[in-house]
Amino acid sequence: MKNESTTIDVPAESSSAMKGKAPLIGVARDHTTSGSGGYNRGLSIFDFLLRLAAIVAALAAAATMGTSDETLPFFTQFLQFEASYDDLPTFQFFVIAMALVGGYLVLSLPISVVTILRPLATAPRLLLLVLDTAVLALNTAAASSAAAISYLAHSGNQNTNWLPICQQFGDFCQKSSGAVVSAFVSVVFFTILVVISGVALKRH
Numbered sequence: 001m002k003n004e005s006t007t008i009d010v011p012a013e014s015s016s017a018m019k020g021k022a023p024l025i026g027v028a029r030d031h032t033t034s035g036s037g038g039y040n041r042g043l044s045i046f047d048f049l050l051r052l053a054a055i056v057a058a059l060a061a062a063a064t065m066g067t068s069d070e071t072l073p074f075f076t077q078f079l080q081f082e083a084s085y086d087d088l089p090t091f092q093f094f095v096i097a098m099a100l101v102g103g104y105l106v107l108s109l110p111i112s113v114v115t116i117l118r119p120l121a122t123a124p125r126l127l128l129l130v131l132d133t134a135v136l137a138l139n140t141a142a143a144s145s146a147a148a149i150s151y152l153a154h155s156g157n158q159n160t161n162w163l164p165i166c167q168q169f170g171d172f173c174q175k176s177s178g179a180v181v182s183a184f185v186s187v188v189f190f191t192i193l194v195v196i197s198g199v200a201l202k203r204h
Contacts, residue, residue, distance in 0.1 A: 040119035043200045047128075047193060048112045054189035055105045058139070061182035062098035065091055065146070068175035083169040090149045091176065097142035098183055104135050115200070122201065129197035136190040143183035150177050 068091075069084035085091040108131065114124045153173050156164035166173035 038119075040200050040203060041116060043196050044112065044115040044119055047196050048109070048116060050189050050193055050196070051105050051109060051112055054186050054193070055102055057182050057186040057189060058098050058102035058105060061143075061179045061186065062095050062102060064175050064182065065098070065179035066095045068172050068179065070169045070172040083165060083172040085176065088149060090145045094142045094146040094179070094183070097138050098179075098186075101135055101139050101142075101186065104131070108132075119200075125197055125200050129194060129201065132190060132193050132197065136187065136194060139183065139187050139190055143180060143187055146176070146180045146183065150180050 065085050069082065085095060108128060111124050111128055115121065115128070118124070150173070152162055152164075153169075153176070154164055154166045156162050
């Protein structure tokens, strides 16, 4: 009877010990997961706010450049000098590209909301990283090309006999330069968005 009692008591103690250890392991894993999820949710909220700011910058750049035209007032109605964004293919590309950038940012907002609701989901964050990188390239190309033309408008180029026109078309140059600055602000926002996505993916 003693042998039977000992064989019965030993499994009971080992099973109780195992039951006592199991919740501790589970609590440790849940704590780590919840901490990572809270950090990623904070990054996702910041991502969403940055997208809103980038939308304003991109659409402001497109609208400002699209309305940049000026007609010199001291000529007759039959002979007038006018400067407009559609006179330059680079500025036309700028308006189209920045409009596409703004449209993409609007469409990316629902995906950004998904990353807030599901901070540990990898697929939406990876999708945003790939698309943001591609649109960042488009944004940078548009801003850089427009900046080169704006520089020529302000300074000209004596080697090619390109005269500066900003002394005559001051309002046109002011608007186009403001649009370029707004586009580069959008580039900065996109760069931060790409970094945020990379950091969030690394913590998954």
